Amino acid sequence: MSSILAGIMIPFIGTTAGAACVFFLKNSLKAWVQKAFLGFASGVMVAASVWSLLIPAMNMSEGMGRLAFVPAAAGFSLGIAFLLLLDEFIPHLHIDTQEPEGPKSSLKKSTMLVLAVTLHNIPEGMAVGVAFAGLMSENGTITMAGALALSIGIALQNFPEGAIISLPLKEAVGKGKAFAYGTLSGIVEPLGAALMLMLTDFLGPALPGFLAFAAGAMIYVVVEELIPESASGPHSNVATIGFALGFVAMMILDVALG
Template sequence: MNLIIFQGLMIPFIGTTLGAACVFLMKEQMSEGLQRALTGFAAGVMVAASVWSLLIPAMEQSAHLGRLAFLPAVGGFWGGTAFMLLLDELIPHLHLDEDQPEGLKSHLAKTTMMVLAVTLHNIPEGMAVGAVYAGLLLGGKSMTVSGAMALSVGIAIQNFPEGTIISMPLRAAGQSKAKAFLSGTGSGAVEPAAALLTILFADLIVPVLPALLGFAAGAMLYVVVEELVPEMSVGAHSNVGVMMFALGFSVMMILDVVFG
């Protein structure tokens, strides 16, 4: 079981690393169309994962509440949304193609704040993976090894374009290929860390696991709506982002059904 959990935690990080490695293969500049497509795909995967791998299991585990089975999931969902809103207001970060940083004022370099922006929205993904494996470890209802692995693989798939999206602009901003690769990879290191921290507190969270699953879903969807959707829709031919969103959603939905 420990090996399965280790693999489940590392698979998403490997996805980020492989995506960041594209900086060694691609030109210094990423086209707007490709960036929009990759962002849309990542958004689609995250939305599907939030629904099938987090919110639905959360309500299934609260079935004993009858018609109020939605309460833990909804409460956790709003908690996750508020948590990401708080981090968004506190941590200095800079979104791609933006000149005005968000969060508290700081004297950090532009490239550092770009990395922090991606790192910030990797936190809920790590928590989502950690919550599912914590439930699996302690025998949570509706939690299966194949279902947990489907979430890990789905997050890894959407982490691949994220790794590319962060490493390529850093290269264009003047960083060496090696440094851009390390920065992109480092932005994903928070995921296994957040997942492991969640698992370490498994004994405490299992009684409130439905709420925690909802929390992770709320945090992930906050990232999608606040950051990814605007980035995939900006400029002409935004239908590219929409179609890739649909593809990402479909891929995650298929993974969850096939492996779940």
């Protein structure tokens, strides 16, 4: 159990380490570096959704024959719908934009920036939690190495994400608060993972659907936010290279360790 608890904390550690960049870097990341990191994060999340979540979901449903895709398709669609609702009802502001999204709010800009990243992290925490829940269910489809590969992959993309949210806030609120904001944006990951672990005994046959649900939520974040942010303006080719590197890195982690 201790190894599982450590596993769900790995993505949060990645976010915290990235947020700590405020103590070591004088300025915000250059535009092309941010785009490379956003592309990398997109690649990791897409690969994780396919290899670590959707494929295991369909493998678990093999007993349904030609309909083995149904739990994965249904869960994926619900994951998209879930993030769509969060996007509509939670006020948030993306990096390098001036117009907040969601309902009108009097929240500070810094708070809405953190909420935007928090929205990214909710499905990631759920994904890690569901993977370890699948491991605890002992159905044989998900291994400890596979669950750790997913956790490490998400931590890799969380590191630059933590830096991207904290560095722009440094001048406005100071290093300490900027670090705290960046760290808090990732706290939903272990919380979401822990919630999924608590539901392990109740998931049962629904586990494939939950795996696909997490995949759908992550793909929504990639398509709705990360890719548009990384592709806008100059240096979009850098983002494309980052995507390829992230995708390959996550694929290698999952296949080699899983």
